[in-house]
Amino acid sequence: MIEFEGVTKRFDDGTLAVRGVDLVIPSHQVTVFVGSSGSGKTTLLRMINRMVEPTSGVVSIDGEDVAALDPVALRRRIGYVMQSAGLLPHRRVLENIVTVPRLNGMGRSEATELGLTLMDTVGLDRDLAGRYPNQLSGGQQQRVGVARGLAVDPNILLMDEPFGAVDPIVRADLQAELLRLQGELGKTVVFVTHDIEEAFLLGDQVVILADGGVIAQRGAPADILAAPASEFVADFIGADRGRRALRVEHRDGVAVVVDSNGRPAGVLTEDAAPS
Ligand SMILES: Nc1ncnc2c1ncn2[C@@H]1O[C@H](COP(=O)(O)OP(=O)(O)OP(=O)(O)O)[C@@H](O)[C@H]1O
Numbered sequence: 001m002i003e004f005e006g007v008t009k010r011f012d013d014g015t016l017a018v019r020g021v022d023l024v025i026p027s028h029q030v031t032v033f034v035g036s037s038g039s040g041k042t043t044l045l046r047m048i049n050r051m052v053e054p055t056s057g058v059v060s061i062d063g064e065d066v067a068a069l070d071p072v073a074l075r076r077r078i079g080y081v082m083q084s085a086g087l088l089p090h091r092r093v094l095e096n097i098v099t100v101p102r103l104n105g106m107g108r109s110e111a112t113e114l115g116l117t118l119m120d121t122v123g124l125d126r127d128l129a130g131r132y133p134n135q136l137s138g139g140q141q142q143r144v145g146v147a148r149g150l151a152v153d154p155n156i157l158l159m160d161e162p163f164g165a166v167d168p169i170v171r172a173d174l175q176a177e178l179l180r181l182q183g184e185l186g187k188t189v190v191f192v193t194h195d196i197e198e199a200f201l202l203g204d205q206v207v208i209l210a211d212g213g214v215i216a217q218r219g220a221p222a223d224i225l226a227a228p229a230s231e232f233v234a235d236f237i238g239a240d241r242g243r244r245a246l247r248v249e250h251r252d253g254v255a256v257v258v259d260s261n262g263r264p265a266g267v268l269t270e271d272a273a274p275s
Pocket residue numbers: 011012013015016017035036037038039040041042043044194
């Protein structure tokens with residue numbers, strides 16, 4: 001479990017990126033930070049692996065304050081996948097995937113075996129192992145990025161808009177793949193996006209951030225859909241209603257969550273239904 005307690009981040013130039021965030025991120029689930037540009041999503045994510053230090057408050061992993069942990073060691077045991085994959089251009093696919101295990105001292109042949117296995121895991125043809133990143137499609141590059149994030153077999157996988165730079169069809173593929181992978185691996189995934197549809201599709205818990213890095217609402221997608229906590233949230237989740245993947249319909253007095261084809265995906269409990 002990752003926990004934020006009273007976490008605030010003010011950058012040196014005075015920008016208040018995150019304000020008083022209290023949040024529990026449960027283990028083995030996908031938590032998605034969603035919000036408009038500049039709402040503090042990346043800053044929050046990066047405080048987990050100490051790429052950004054909080055100005056005040058505590059970030060802990062399984063009860064351990066990350067401020068007390070060595071940042072390099074911390075980053076080597078937390079997977080990190082970023083937008084446009086962030087691959088090293090002059091290293092081949094396989095070398096990119098196993099960069100961190102090699103830094104951690106893994107031998108070459110063991111690393112090769114691991115890299116190829118991870119290519120299988122993320123659905124990449126092993127024939128691509130010797131290519132350079134610019135010889136891959138955007139979707140393939142993102143898969144390499146995910147494989148690299150998994151290479152240290154982390155308990156925690158941080159994903160910062162990992163599918164932001166690919167076209168919608170490839171993006172849908174990658175989303176489905178992530179859900180499949182998560183079903184198998186059960187990592188603690190923290191995922192950043194500005195796309196509410198992606199957030200609702202992938203998140204067990206969705207955290208909606210408003211400008212200035214405050215939490216506007218958090219909860220399961222169905223609960224947020226059923227009972228937006230404020231006008232801001234209602235607007236934010238309603239912006240794309242036409243192509244919403246999940247929505248709430250009332251059938252015979254029961255609040256039912258249905259998918260884009262109108263098929264019921266679940267029934268809301270009394271507590272979650274709007275009053
Ligand atoms: N190193 C920095 N120095 C000063 N301000 C920063 C720094 N990094 C981020 N900020 C500011 O902090 C705020 C939050 O930024 P952050 O990158 O966390 O937002 P975000 O929600 O991830 O945005 P996006 O969706 O555009 O990536 C923004 O106003 C941003 O300009």
